Amino acid sequence: xxxxxxxxxxxxxxxxxxxxxxxxxxxxxxxxxxxxxxxxxxxxxxxxxxxxxxxxxxxxxxxxxxxxxxxxxxxxxxxxxxxxxxxxxxxxxxxxxxxxxxxxxxxxxxxxxxxx
Amino acid sequence: xxxxxxxxxxxxxxxxxxxxxxxxxxxxxxxxxxxxxxxxxxxxxxxxxxxxxxxxxxxxxxxxxxxxxxxxxxxxxxxxxxxxxxxxxxxxxxxxxxxxxxxxxxxxxxx
Numbered sequence: 135x136x137x138x139x140x141x142x143x144x145x146x147x148x149x150x151x152x153x154x155x156x157x158x159x160x161x162x163x164x165x166x167x168x169x170x171x172x173x174x175x176x177x178x179x180x181x182x183x184x185x186x187x188x189x190x191x192x193x194x195x196x197x198x199x200x201x202x203x204x205x206x207x208x209x210x211x212x213x214x215x216x217x218x219x220x221x222x223x224x225x226x227x228x229x230x231x232x233x234x235x236x237x238x239x240x241x242x243x244x245x246x247x248x249x250x
Numbered sequence: 251x252x253x254x255x256x257x258x259x260x261x262x263x264x265x266x267x268x269x270x271x272x273x274x275x276x277x278x279x280x281x282x283x284x285x286x287x288x289x290x291x292x293x294x295x296x297x298x299x300x301x302x303x304x305x306x307x308x309x310x311x312x313x314x315x316x317x318x319x320x321x322x323x324x325x326x327x328x329x330x331x332x333x334x335x336x337x338x339x340x341x342x343x344x345x346x347x348x349x350x351x352x353x354x355x356x357x358x359x360x361x
Contacts, residue, residue, distance in 0.1 A: 165347065167348065174356075175353065175354075176338060176351045176352060176353040176354050177293075177338070177351040179348060179350075182347065182348055184347055190347075192348065224292065224293070226293075230347065236281065236298060236300065237281070237283075237342050237347075237348075237349060238283065238295050238298055239283075239293075239295070239340075239349060240295070241292040241293045241294075242292060243291070243292050244291075244292055
């Protein structure tokens with residue numbers, strides 16, 4: 135019963151490096167999301183996907199890219215890492231229940247990223 | 251643009267006391283969610299409120315929704331230390347595919 139799995143849990147990057155944060159869910163959810171949470175702050179949506187092959191920008195997409203080739207996986211790519219991208223990144227997934235229009239999101243454990 | 255505001259942002263209280271966290275939002279919605287986050291941990295779903303007047307209770311926590319006032323409350327009864335956490339509300343705008351989160355309320359309950 136894994137739910138939403140994020141890897142790695144921690145990472146330190148140098149300025150200008152690139153990396154991919156992995157996210158996988160085993161609940162057959164159609165919706166997936168990437169958020170960042172800065173210290174003491176709320177969640178800001180980076181990108182989201184409503185199904186395989188479909189992605190859209192959230193509130194803070196600059197400096198990030200995503201793809202969704204399968205229902206299960208939704209990786210987040212950081213190109214040319216900057217100190218402003220130091221944050222905790224959460225992946226979430228949900229099954230949008232169109233009948234009741236619920237959107238309960240289930241979150242992964244997070245990836246703590248520092249860019250130095 | 252949908253905005254979600256919580257207050258207070260910080261709350262320190264004694265065990266045994268009652269208190270309420272407020273969540274206001276700026277556009278019409280009849281779906282509101284409450285999440286809990288323990289320090290250094292992920293978010294966990296607490297309540298889903300799907301209609302005007304909806305009330306949900308779990309232990310010492312009770313959440314309610316007034317869609318006409320665009321307001322949800324999370325009431326804590328006889329607080330205990332284990333309830334110390336950050337609480338987030340999130341609103342699902344009608345027809346939208348994403349949630350907008352409030353800033354969070356950091357609750358500390360002192361013995």
